[in-house]
Structure formats: structure tokens, C-alpha cells
Amino acid sequence: MGKPKIGIHGFTGCAGCQLNILNLEDHLLDILGLIDITTWVMAKSDNSDGPWDVAIVEGSISKSTEIDRIKKIREKSSILVTIGACAVHGGLPAIRNFRDVEKMKTIAYGDKTDHIDVIEIKPISHYVKVDAELPGCPMDKMEFAEAVKALAIGKTPIVPNDAVCYECKIKENVCLLKEGKFCMGPVTAAGCDALCPSYGATCEGCRGPVAQVNYGAEYKMLEKLGATPEEIRRRFIKYCPSVADIPSFQELSF
């Protein structure tokens, strides 16, 4: 088996997940030895139009022309992996799904906004089949390295299924909810090694909902700590606005 051909594709976003690939300083040369990156506009000038054994996709589909682009990438790829909150859950820009977009366009660009192509932001899995998702804002670089190792030997990457609280307990962190802080750990998927709480900062939910998420229980807990319904809603719809499609979220009354 030759080295798998990899295409790294950026859609609308901050490029942080692509940057986090470059941030794998200690492992970058080893990873480059395992794979053949044939497309990566952020890092290369000579870029192929496919096909790819694995497409790695960052960013959100935020304008209509990007829908065609992702479909073409899917057609030319055996495996498609999305990386980061924008690709997996919509990311921060998807907050617009819950607001008056015309008004938002005027705030950002002034009066002439007719030509600004802005669509509702859905996860990439809404448009094409996605074989694996690496969530987070940004995606965790070591999780990416593990995923590449798995893909290089023909396996599907495994993403953890526990809540951030689980990793916090392993690290023996002080519980921030017990300190009265509005932490999203109980409803958020682990895999980040509880990074933010380990630094005394609340989990902001960037990795999206944990399996069998119970938003009702988190709502009650934050309410008890003094959060208003609007404050709770803001925290729930932040990095992963696609949570609005989850039944336990829809049952809440904000």
C-alpha cells in the first residue's frame, strides 16, 4: 500500500484547525512521512484537484457556492473527515441561524449588502456523508495525529464518548460548578483532556454535546447557580448551534 493521498481543504473559518496541524511540531515530520499531502492551499503552491484517499475539511459552509465545492470534494474522496467546531457543528458564525441575518449583514457591512451571499450554517454532515468528525474549537492536535495514524492503516478514528467532567475527575481538578461558575463540562464531549477547566477557566462547550446529553439537568444546575434563562441559552448556542436539533434541547423553555 502506498502512502494515502490527502487533501486538506479550508472553508469559511479562522484556519485554526489547519494551523493546529502545523502546530504538531514534534510529530509533523513523522506524519508527513506517513501521508502524501497533494492539496493544501494554506501551505503549498502546487495543489491537485483530486482524487484523494482522505479529504480533511475545516470551516463552515457559509455561502451557497461552498455547497457545490464540498459535494465535489466528497465525490473525489474515499474518506472525508471534518475537523473543528465550524465543520462539525457550525461553529460561532452559526449563531446567525437564530438571529435576523439581514440586520446582521447591515451591522457588519453597512447599507450595500445585497451581494453578500450568506446562508444558514449547517454541519457539513448535513450536506455530504462524513466518515469521521474531530470536534473542538480548535480541534485537538493530538487527536488529529491519532486520527491520521488510524487512517494510514485503514482504520476509522475513534473519538471519545465521555463528558468533559470525566477527564476533569481523572485530573483531580476542582469542580468549577461547585465554585459557582457556569461550566459546560457535564454536557460537553471529552477529548480535550479538560483543557479549560484545568486552567481554572469554565468549559465553553466547544466540542459539542456528549452522547445522550441531558441539557435539562445542566439547565437546572446553572439556574440554581443564578444564571438567567437567556444566559443559559447563550452558553448552549455558542460553538455548536446545531444542538438546537437535539430533543433534550428542544424541550427547554428559554
Add this chain to the structure above:
Amino acid sequence: MTTEEIACKHIARVEGHGSLYVTTKDGQLVDVKMSVDEGARLFEAFLVDRHYTEVPEMACRICAICSASHRIVSTVAIEKAFGIQVDKQVTDLRRLLIWGEYVESHILHALYLALPDYVGHESVISALADFPDVVKIALKLKKLGNDLQILTGGREIHQVTPMVGGFSSYPTKQALMEIKDRINDARPDLQACVDVWAGLEEIPFHRETEYLAIRREDEYALVDGEIATLGGIRAPVEDYKKFITERVPDYSFAKAGELNGRSFFVGALARLNINNDHLSPFAKKVIDQLGIKLPSFNTFHNNAAQLIETAQVFDMAIDTIDSLLASDLEWHEPEVVPKAGVGTHITEAPRGSLVHSYEFGSDGLLRKADIIAPTTMNYTNMEDDVRAFFPQIAHKSKEEIQFDLNRLIRAYDPCISCSCHMVEVK
């Protein structure tokens, strides 16, 4: 009469998605359009009604490569709106975070993204075969910059510890001492990269545009200062709107920055041109070796300027760490009382001046945000540079022209996803 369009689609090795279109008639340039293909994210709009505790954390997501600068300028703008003063430890930790960002960002751009063109390679990956030592040294330096950001901010990008009023945790003195040693040990590595750069062929170019940066009289300004131009403007940051305007070019709806109606340059070269009286010993040594005379009006010098500034922040980081080691470094929970008000701050992101200006209500919710990123400011200057540079390369083949134009735009280290004000050109 033959009209031809030379398109540099999807300019590679920059952050974000942009294209350049040049129209020529009988070999003469008649039109230049810099187009941004990045979808609109509407940051200034979705930040409205968000709480001050989360605004810097969200605003830093405008751009990953300068997320630390976005985070800190956003935080300081909020503190100004609320009238909060922070202590020297907090200021020092923020500075150290930014110095880490400078090392990482400048090394990434100068050596990973810009250098391959100069040594006949399409990427750092292909350059690895011919220049393994330089690539490995660059990786080591980039990691040092990132480790400084991790030490102070908790993560390389989209840091987690900075808060309005302070930090959620501090590094230990032990960790500060260790990284201080690593910075000093890395000086020969940076010197080795400078040696490589000093051997490159210089691209001649001269266009006397205006340069803008923040300036201080007591140090090389990177995080705080007043607005300054090479032409002599001095003004408090709150007055930015008097000078920096956003024009709507008649060929498109793209917004582009102008200074008093003309193009201007922000970035490493602007800072060197304006603030070179405050260069540190290491930076002076590097600039002497590279033989750059200031002020320089050659945009291609911006990449060398990034290496000079990397040496500058090496020295500044040692000073900042010494200042932190001399303090008690005892963490305290930030105390913040929100109040209604306006706060404006300008910092120097690695790729140029960055404005965040906010209006807050007494409920701590953001009412209004104005964010101007460096690449927005450089937009008009890029087009004017292309016009001035084109006659120099007009005799070349289309492929060579595309190569040279890509290299000119790349010299800016443009950060296209940052420029949230830019719109796609139809």
C-alpha cells in the same frame, strides 16, 4: 488591442482565501482587483448582545494565527470601557503571551510560507528534501513561540486563560525560568535562519507609500501606544476614525482601508520604519547583517522585517520574564464590575495594526463592535503596489508574472479570514 486577464486564483500559502485579478491591454496594466473569497462570518454582528466575559474568547476566533492579539486587544478595549486598571503582573503576562505569538507567527510566515519561493520550492514540505536543517530549526523556533503562548495562555491558539481583569491561572516561576533558558539557547537557531535569509537574492521594488503603526517614546511599541505614521501623524487611539476610513471601491463592494484617502501599509516593515529608534541589541545586529536601510519603501523587506522583529521579541521576552520573576506572581481572581461605556484599543498584531472598539451597556452586554484587521488596512496598498510593481515584470511570461504577483501579496503576510470587513468582488 489585446486585453488579457491574469488571474492569481486562491493565493497559496496565506491564511484564508483570496485571489488577485490583473487586467492588461497591450501589455499595459489597466485594472487590479484583489478579491476575497472568504465567506462572511459577521463577527461584529453576532458579538452584539454577548456578555463581556465571553467577548474576547469569541473575538479571538476571528483569526487563529493572531488569536492572542485579538484576545488581548479585545480584553483591553473592554477594560477601557469599564474603567478597569490591571496590575503589572497581568500586563507582563499578556506581553509575554504576545511575544510568543510574534515568534510563532513571524517564523511561520517568513520561513514556512514566504521562504520556499526564494529557494525554488512550492512548499516547506518539498523544501524539506534540500534544506532539512533549516526546516528543523524553524520548527524548533516555532515551537518555542507556541510554548510561550501555552505557558501564559494555556494553548497555542484560541488561548483559554486570559480574562477581563486578569487571568484564570498564572504560570509558575520555575516554568518561566525554564523558558527563559530556552529563549537564550535558541538565539543561535534564529541567527542560523537570519544567515539563510541574508544569502537570498533581493527583489528590487520602491514605492513611497504611507506607513502606520502604534508608537511609544519608551519602547518598541507592539501592544500599546499612540497612532503614528512615517509621515508624522500622532494621535490617541480613540481618534482612529479620523484617519482610517473604509472606502467602497467603484469596481466592487469590497471595503478597503485608507488613510486620509490614500493607501497605507501596516505590518512589520511599518513598525520598523516608525519605531526603529527603539530596536534591541539582537534586532540591531540582525538588521545590520541583512543590510536593510530604514525607512525602507520595499514591500518585499516585510519578510526580513519579521525576522528582525523576532530578534526584537527575543530580547523583550527576557526583560518581561525578569520582571515577572521579580514580582510575587501570586494569582488573584479578577474583579470586574461592568458599566456602560465605550472602549477602544489598538494593538500591533504580527501582521499589522488591529483595532477593536466596543460599546457596552451597564448589563455587561456588548451593544456595538467595530473591528478593523490589518489586512483590511493593507487592502488598498496591495492593489497600489501591484500597479507600481507590474511594469517591472510586464515583459515576463504569464506564469512568471503570476509567480511574482503571488510573492508580492504574500510578502504582506495577509490574513484574509481576519479581514471580516472584506466582501467578495463580483
